[in-house]
Every structure is written in C-alpha cells, then in structure tokens.
Amino acid sequence: MTTLKAKLREDLTVAIKARDELRSSTLRLTLTAITKEEVAGKEARELSDDEVVKVIAKEAKKRREAAEAFAQGGRSEQSAREVAEGEVLDAYLPKQLSDDELTAIVAAAVEEAKAAGAEGPRAMGAVMKIVNPKVAGLAEGGRVAATVKQLLA
CATH class of the missing domain: 1.10.10 (Arc Repressor Mutant, subunit A)
Incomplete structure (x- = not known):
C-alpha cells in the first residue's frame, strides 16, 4: 500500500519527466510543506495520510485565497495559475460535500x-x-x- 506522500513523489517524478511545469512546481511546493510539517515540533516524524491530506487542504486553500486576491487586483494571469495549482491539489483531496x-x-x-x-x-x-x-x-x-x-x- 503506497502512502499519499509516496504517491505525490511518484506523480512529481512523472510531471518532471513530462516537463509539466505547473504540476511539478505545485507538487514540489506541497511536498516541501509536508516535510516542513514533519520536522516541526520537538522531533521529526512521518505524517499519516490524514495529516498529509490536512497539509494538502491547507495548501489548496492558500491557492484559492491567492487566486481571489490576484483576481481582485486585476492580475488575471496569476489568478488563473493559482486556480490551476488548486485544481492539481484538489485531485489529492477527498471529494467535497455538495x-x-x-x-x-x-x-x-x-x-x-x-x-x-x-x-x-x-x-x-x-x-x-x-x-x-x-x-x-x-x-x-x-x-x-x-x-x-x-x-x-
């Protein structure tokens, strides 16, 4: 059984090989956020899949907020990029309730x-x-x- 973190790493490798800049930079940033969370606190530890999902959700929320801020500032290109990064992350999250x-x-x-x-x-x-x-x-x-x-x- 592969962990969610391992899946993110595999997908990052695939994205890099495919020269998918958006996907690879988004996954790279997310893996960095996960690693940061793992070394926070008194001792380093491996995050559970549930904890990894929380980190991904936090990252996706940051993207949504940034997209909104860019849109309000009339910077539609940056806004579109943030939205696209959010969509990449949403694929790793449980389906949201209607x-x-x-x-x-x-x-x-x-x-x-x-x-x-x-x-x-x-x-x-x-x-x-x-x-x-x-x-x-x-x-x-x-x-x-x-x-x-x-x-x-």
Whole structure:
C-alpha cells in the first residue's frame, strides 16, 4: 500500500519527466510543506495520510485565497495559475460535500443541539462541535460555519 506522500513523489517524478511545469512546481511546493510539517515540533516524524491530506487542504486553500486576491487586483494571469495549482491539489483531496449534503448534516446537528437544550445563535458552538468531526476534510470551515449560521437564524 503506497502512502499519499509516496504517491505525490511518484506523480512529481512523472510531471518532471513530462516537463509539466505547473504540476511539478505545485507538487514540489506541497511536498516541501509536508516535510516542513514533519520536522516541526520537538522531533521529526512521518505524517499519516490524514495529516498529509490536512497539509494538502491547507495548501489548496492558500491557492484559492491567492487566486481571489490576484483576481481582485486585476492580475488575471496569476489568478488563473493559482486556480490551476488548486485544481492539481484538489485531485489529492477527498471529494467535497455538495451544498445539499452539507445542509442535511448541519440540519441534523441543529436538531441534536436543540434536543440538548442549545438554541438560536448561541448554539453555534454546540452545533459546530457536532458537525466538525462529521465533515472533517469534506467541507471548508468557512462554508460549514456559514451553513450553521444560516440554519440557526
């Protein structure tokens, strides 16, 4: 069984041989971020696939934010590149939940929180505690929070 990190390395080698500059630079940066995470803290360690997915998700989020910033600054070429890099990374992430799927999970959590006595906008924390483990890696935090707020309003 190959690890996600090993798969990234293999794909990097293939991208370099194919002279795919975008893919190889994106994978290189991501592997660097993974290595940095592995040597952070008191002692170096190998990241689990779940931890590697978190690093990739963080990198993909950076790309989305940068693409947005470039687009707002009228720099469409850089924006397009960031979007393309984000798409390369998205291929390594679990499929994101659709809006309907996310709403259904949050709605169930809101009911659960109400049953436990938490209601209205103050129930936000209680609902997030229920929802987060269920959607970890499948939906971005901002999206989840927005859906929870909407359903609590």
